[in-house]
Amino acid sequence: MQIPSHPASSVSPRYSLVALASIVLLSLAGCGSSGGNDDKLVSTACEATTNDGSVVVGSGLPGDPSFPELASGYRTGKKAVEGNKYMVVTANPLASKAGCEVLKSGGSAVDAAVAVQMVLGLVEPQSSGIGGGAFMLYYDAASKKVTAYDGRETAPAAATPDYLRYNSDSDKTVPQPSARASGRAVGTPGAVRMLDLAHKDHGSKPWKDLIQPGIDLATNGFKISGRMSDALAGAKTALQADADAIALYFNADGTTKSLGQTFTNPAYAATLTKIATGGADAFYTGAVAQGIVNKIGVTQNVTTGAPITPGVTTMADLAGYQAKKRDAVCTTYRAKYVICGMPPPSSGGIAVAQAMGVLENFDLAPHKPTALDLEGGKPTAMGVHLVSEAERLAYADRDVYVADTDFTPLPGPLGSTLLDKGYLKSRAALVSTKQSMGTATAGQFGNTRLGVSKVAENGTTHMTIVDAKGNVVSMTTTVEAGMGSYHITQGFVLNNQLTDFSATPTSADGLPIANKLEAGKRPRSSMAPTLVFDANADGTPGAFKMATGSPGGSTIIQFVTKTLVGALDWGLDAQQATNLVNFGAANSKTTNLGGEHPNIMAANNGDADPLVQALRAMGHTVSVNAQSSGVGTVIRTASSAGEARLTGGADPRREGVVLGDTYKVKP
Known part of the structure; x- marks a missing residue:
């Protein structure tokens, strides 16, 4: 779709999402003073800021918004963040930082989205990751076009309309231990192929450089947040069915890893390294793809010995997956x-x-x-x-x-x-x-x-990104329910996206259901x-x-x-x-x-x-039940001088922050 030009966008936070201590006050490389009021305004980049200072996300110093806290239903007092050139909003401070650093170095909105997704799969595995799917809307400021990128998971070629409700045509019992926790729930992941497609269209930085922040964080570790801690504890019993989940997410005493523990994921780092050097094909073919197929085909709970109904996904399903532009x-x-x-x-x-x-x-x-x-x-x-x-x-x-x-x-x-x-x-x-x-x-x-x-x-997470050239990404990404299918392979969670299909192909009155499961089909989403x-x-x-x-x-x-x-x-x-x-x-x-x-x-x-x-x-x-949204919003506004600026908001119901090139008044 063709879209006329508009004034240059601007981006950067003036207010923080938590109480922060003063660390860096002056401009960083690549971010000069804003025009029109140079004697009063300064810019800093990729820091969470308040009127009394700023802090680098991930520094571990006082006020760092990535410092782990108990999960909260709602955090009061958030103020809109004002920006001058670029902005990123995600549901996790470390993911926002990864995306912001890409934008700071001149990367595009799509470049930043790649970096954000690779970090989210590590720090927020309950919500999204490379084992899931995504939808992206992209606005290209130069061509004035909006493109929809479809990275939704697909049903395997051997799936039947009764795939989710019967073990087989001759065995009319339900999948074990449930459709969600069986291999039947796992759709062929689409997020990596979709990001690869969008990057080939609109990326400006090398693919491998965008994967590196995720590799570094998985190798060096981070402190587990409240939401991740709660998700692991809540899924403890289900995760105990999976040997890789036990090795990754459990302590030696049988408890799940918890708030504030330093978490590393060498298996994820190894997987990302393969994707960084081999591109998306390294995910959809070879050892990574074989690991996915093997895990979908698992037949037994490693802790209890109870049966697990396997899925029928093959290497051909992975190799044949296509992301689509719509x-x-x-x-x-x-x-x-x-x-x-x-x-x-x-x-x-x-x-x-x-x-x-x-x-x-x-x-x-x-x-x-x-x-x-x-x-x-x-x-x-x-x-x-x-x-x-x-x-x-x-x-x-x-x-x-x-x-x-x-x-x-x-x-x-x-x-x-x-x-x-x-x-x-x-x-x-x-x-x-x-x-x-x-x-x-x-x-x-x-x-x-x-x-x-x-x-x-269920599930999902969202990112909203604007780069310095005015290109925009709005992307929702998911593994479906919290911790997906509870199946882990090579450091990442496999989705349970196929449970978004209707388990029955017809309604009670015999009418066909549009969202019935079919081989190669993508389940309906609300993203x-x-x-x-x-x-x-x-x-x-x-x-x-x-x-x-x-x-x-x-x-x-x-x-x-x-x-x-x-x-x-x-x-x-x-x-x-x-x-x-x-x-x-x-x-x-x-x-x-x-x-x-x-x-x-x-x-x-x-x-x-x-x-x-x-x-x-x-x-x-x-x-009046609690609603766990994770809205990320950027709005183009005008300053008092009439200059175009961006303001951002991150949902106080999750852990996210808005980061960009900070626009603020000197003391």
Whole structure:
């Protein structure tokens, strides 16, 4: 998709995400003072900063945001980070640092994404890694194009529609010990091949140099964070089935490695070294690929001796995997913006576009949050209601129509079916401002009849990156559930992505399910990396405005939608929109209201919270369970002098930070 030029973007943090001590105050190489106010402004690079100083991430000195702390549901007080040239937001400080150092040295946004992914697979193995898949939206500032890169995992060539529910055609028992923890759950990983494809298109640094930060960290070690520690402890029993997991993640006394322990992963370093020197082919062929195939074929729990149902993935499945370039899903919003998202096999781009397309039929401005503070304020009942109802309608269509379009086509061209403005206006007419619809019915398109498929999704992590040339990456990457399939090989976690398929090929009423499992097919996802542009008068995309995305399984659609509404309709800054209470609904009577947020009174199921009471009065069944989003947002703004700048926000529900070339006022 063609996108007109825009003013040069800028990037760098002014505020930290934790209390930091002063270490470095003046400019680092490659980052000079900002124009226009040179006598008042200085820049530093790839440091977390406060008004009283800055600290290099990973230094281990006081204030280092990578210093391990107990996992927290929500960290208050985060402020938007302001940048001048480049910026990276990830869910882990060490990953942000790796990406920022690439940008500091002149690397592209894709270069930084490669480095970030290799580090995330080490420091956040519960969420993503080279044994999983990813979706990337990339904006090329020179060509003004948005490209969608599909690195979603695929089912093996020998898989059948009953692959997840029966051991075989003659053995109708379920896979052992479960579909997720069996070899059947593992899809052919796609992240490495996708990053290789994007790097060949848009990389500027040598591939091997981008892998090196991950190799160094795996070799030298890092201190385990609270989230990784909790993930290992929570998966202890399942991980004990796997010999490689025991060797990697357990202490000699049988406990899992925990908060603050120094963790090294020589096997991962060796794997990354092969990828660094041999390229992506070294992952998909040879010893690494054979190790993946062997692990998928394991038949026995090493601790108990209980059977494990093997998968049928072969070396040919690995060698034949292809990452794909696809057309982004781009729609206008209120004639002011163009929102671009990921196409199928992700449902995220279409569902977010549908929700926003319904919402543009309502004036949301009067329903902005009240008592606005750093945390995004207190959502209003009508604001939550309208967004949730729009999402119910979007999920209803998603559950019926969206799957891997290489196998199951959509009901027609998006512009004349699911994303047609007239269709979305008719869907908006189904929304009452007084009462929740509870459960929505999917729209009808001709004689198309498909069964409803609701599949629980989990896991993932997200990165948002802008480089000094204005190129942008919004990338969501995953191994599916926490610690994936619990199968470890050569230092990395194998995904359980195939459980995102419908385990049954037909619905209870006998209709075919679009998201049924088929050989070579990619399971439907909810990942929703998103780019926003100012709209030109003719509705085409203009200047880059915003990039965001989140982990969170099927609730990703809700997390991204609330962030877009917060920024575009309610004027929240990048951190406030990210911080904002997570709210929304899939297609059920339950409306989510993230009880981890300090502005929600979650005690006693929210009975004392006026917002919860108001929503219940409108017919919503309200859940105040904690919502573990991981939103990473960058918004292009203008300084007081009118210069284009970037501001970033990292989700306070995870451990991430925003880093770039820091823009701040001298004391």
